[in-house]
Amino acid sequence: MTYSNVAAGAKIYASTINDLILYGPARPICMLQHVTTGQTINHNSNTTLTFGSGTEVFDDLDWHSTSSNTSRITPTIAGRYKITATVVWAATTTITACTVFVNKVGVGVDSSGNHKPNATNGVATFGGIVNTWADMNGSTDYLEMTVTQLSTGSVSQVTNVSSSGRTTFTVELMRAA
16 A cells, blocks of 8 residues: 555555554665676766666665666655765775765765775775765756775776675655655
8 A cells, every 4th residue: 555545545454554653654765786897986086976787776666777877866756865875995005085975966965085095904995985865856856976086096896795895875765745
């Protein structure tokens, strides 16, 4: 049962009320991860990450496409969203600074930097985590994750290393408008 059915006159059952009390209303989520193919980020270059085939962990309401505008998450419900963006770099000692940005329709919402994320033991390293909120209109607003890194050259993100983490971009509806 959906809330729109109730608004149209559908019956409300005790089991539905019990589920709402126990679990709260369902909150749609879109979670993308670079699992098998990462992206190489050039030195001193803001790069918008793309998430193609095989990157969708959850996409409850088809907010993301793996074939067009693959960098975007476009929520279809107006409301307030919780956004988490995490970049994980392949083991390297050359990065001196990196920043993760969350952008709404191309404009920065929030960012987080990590200076000298050193992976001295050949272990992948976290480059920054952004936890933020944004109000979305449910039609034309979209979110993207952008990263930049300073080093002696190009650096790749980590992939398929669950113990070290993965580059992840998550958008979750917290409250409909």
